[in-house]
Amino acid sequence: xxxxxxxxxxxxxxxxxxxxxxxxxxxxxxxxxxxxxxxxxxxxxxxxxxxxxxxxxxxxxxxxxxxxxxxxxxxxxxxxxxxxxxxxxxxxxxxxxxxxxxxxxxxxxxxxxxxxxxxxxxxxxxxxxxxxxxxxxxxxxxxxxxxxxxx
Numbered sequence: 001x002x003x004x005x006x007x008x009x010x011x012x013x014x015x016x017x018x019x020x021x022x023x024x025x026x027x028x029x030x031x032x033x034x035x036x037x038x039x040x041x042x043x044x045x046x047x048x049x050x051x052x053x054x055x056x057x058x059x060x061x062x063x064x065x066x067x068x069x070x071x072x073x074x075x076x077x078x079x080x081x082x083x084x085x086x087x088x089x090x091x092x093x094x095x096x097x098x099x100x101x102x103x104x105x106x107x108x109x110x111x112x113x114x115x116x117x118x119x120x121x122x123x124x125x126x127x128x129x130x131x132x133x134x135x136x137x138x139x140x141x142x143x144x145x146x147x148x149x150x151x
Contacts, residue, residue: 078130
């Protein structure tokens with residue numbers, strides 16, 4: 001399975017008030033990143049390197065892909081699309097987090113979501129959802145709809 005494109009889904013960062021109220025944990029303070037993408041033969045994969053357990057879903061069923069993408073885009077702050085590279089890096093630095101795992105998929109070293117976002121944009125990544133400049137901690141909700149499977 002050779003990926004053709006990757007989409008990196010950056011989630012909203014919780015506020016200190018949300019963390020204190022128990023709506024989020026301190027480990028989420030910097031945000032969260034997930035990866036999804038598709039292959040030449042239109043197979044989609046969705047990878048979420050979670051705090052306690054990672055999940056990988058692979059599907060080629062159109063309706064499932066549409067449903068999963070709509071859910072991801074509804075929770076996303078920003079989604080960046082990049083063309084796949086042939087290089088994969090094993091994340092050598094500890095501690096490993098969602099960013100180090102997602103960055104390794106395309107041969108980039110990164111540790112924080114903000115640093116990874118900057119590297120993706122330097123590597124010709126395209127923002128397909130969310131803010132094009134800067135970031136806002138007070139933003140809530142999506143700014144555009146999820147792309148269709150043909151995107």
